Amino acid sequence: MAPATAIHLTLLALFLTGATAYTNHTVGDKAGWLFDPNTNTSSANYASWSANQTFELGDYLIFNTNTNQTVILTYNETTYRSCSTDNSSDSDTFSYSSGNQQFGQPLTVAVPLTIEGANYFFSDASDGVQCQNGMAFGINVTHGVGLPPSLNQPPPPPYVEPPANGDGSLTPPVSDQPSGAGLSDGVNVRRVVCYVLTFCGIFCLFLV
């Protein structure tokens, strides 16, 4: 076998291994992340759904939802139990939802798991009614193979002591976001960073 071919096969194997090391978990499977306000019920039992999964650093949670629900990630159990972001801190609670869209617009939200241990998710829409009626679950993220380079980047820096502002505003875990930008901007920034880093990583392998 020509050396060049062997190198290419090695790189391909590395790439495929890397690509399969992480899992995308579709929240609620086919039922999605939805709430029926007429019956006050969630479309799935998310505690049961999550009980059957293993969550590792670098995995994503994929929320198939619409703009009637929100997706809040918090590492703070008090915030989670309160079903509200009112008193939450920018450093441990992140909103992946844009607040100014029309009701009922289809939306897919991809949340990367970047912190080990307890990660809590809930919808804070309808003043906590959704969360109190099933739109909430907690998971335990384990180390697995660790974060991929694409996610092992400065943003977000959780557990940094925030300036005291007490107002608990919602900020997605992307620090260079222009003000007023919504969910899709933040996610796109992350994607672009992710792709750039992936390609840089592959390129560096060629340099070795």
Ligand SMILES: *[C@@H]1O[C@H](CO)[C@@H](O)[C@H](O)[C@H]1NC(C)=O
């Ligand atoms: C998992 O989801 C992320 C974010 O949407 C995406 O970039 C990635 O390609 C997905 N991976 C797989 C294996 O589907």
Ligand SMILES: *[C@@H]1O[C@H](CO)[C@@H](O)[C@H](O)[C@H]1NC(C)=O
């Ligand atoms: C849903 O639950 C909230 C309180 O959790 C209650 O105020 C509301 O009336 C309920 N709505 C229906 C349709 O049952």
Ligand SMILES: *[C@@H]1O[C@H](CO)[C@@H](O)[C@H](O)[C@H]1NC(C)=O
């Ligand atoms: C979880 O897995 C167990 C066995 O692996 C199965 O019996 C159960 O139905 C599953 N529960 C859900 C909610 O998928």
Ligand SMILES: *[C@@H]1O[C@H](CO)[C@@H](O)[C@H](O)[C@H]1NC(C)=O
């Ligand atoms: C968790 O959030 C609550 C407000 O919801 C705050 O009072 C508390 O200090 C936070 N806990 C930690 C460990 O930051």
Ligand SMILES: *[C@@H]1O[C@H](CO)[C@@H](O)[C@H](O)[C@H]1NC(C)=O
């Ligand atoms: C936020 O803090 C205030 C003042 O301590 C308290 O009255 C309120 O109940 C808290 N809200 C939530 C959702 O925990």
Ligand SMILES: *[C@@H]1O[C@H](CO)[C@@H](O)[C@H](O)[C@H]1NC(C)=O
């Ligand atoms: C979204 O909420 C609005 C206002 O409560 C309601 O009229 C609409 O039917 C909901 N749409 C979906 C898809 O749940």
Ligand SMILES: *[C@@H]1O[C@H](CO)[C@@H](O)[C@H](O)[C@H]1NC(C)=O
């Ligand atoms: C999370 O999983 C790790 C490893 O299995 C375990 O040591 C830890 O106690 C778990 N934490 C929680 C909050 O369940």
